[in-house]
Amino acid sequence: MAGKAGAKKTKTKADLIDSVASSAGLKKKDAKAAVDAFLTKVEEALKGGSKVQLTGFGTFEVRSRKARTGVKPGTTTKIKIPASKYPAFKPGKALKETVKK
Incomplete structure (x- = not known):
């Protein structure tokens, strides 16, 4: 959406709910419930160690960072x-x- 005249560069959760309600012909409260349920289920799956793969869209997963030694900034x-x-x-x-388009 970047590049379009008047398009917001950042979409909020409220914007997403409005878009879902409009596109799916739902009431705002039903769209909010659907978005919240989706986000909760993704969180639960990740917390449980699972990936969430949406074919064509992408994959949500948990990655690990190894322990390491760093340097305290400024010292x-x-x-x-x-x-x-x-x-x-x-x-x-x-x-x-x-x-890309």
Whole structure:
């Protein structure tokens, strides 16, 4: 949507709910319930160690970072950074092609 005259560069959750309601012919409260349910289910799947793969759109997954040694900013003090997990999204081929246009 970037590049279109008058298009917002950042879409909020409220914007998404409005778009879903309009596109699907739903009431706003029903669209909000659907969006919230989708987000909750993605969170639950990731928390449980599963991936969420939406063919053509992309895959939500949890990735791991190894423990490592870093340097405290502004000093030369070395610190231990513990291993961690973080959510990630890998776009699917169809989404990549859509964005390129």
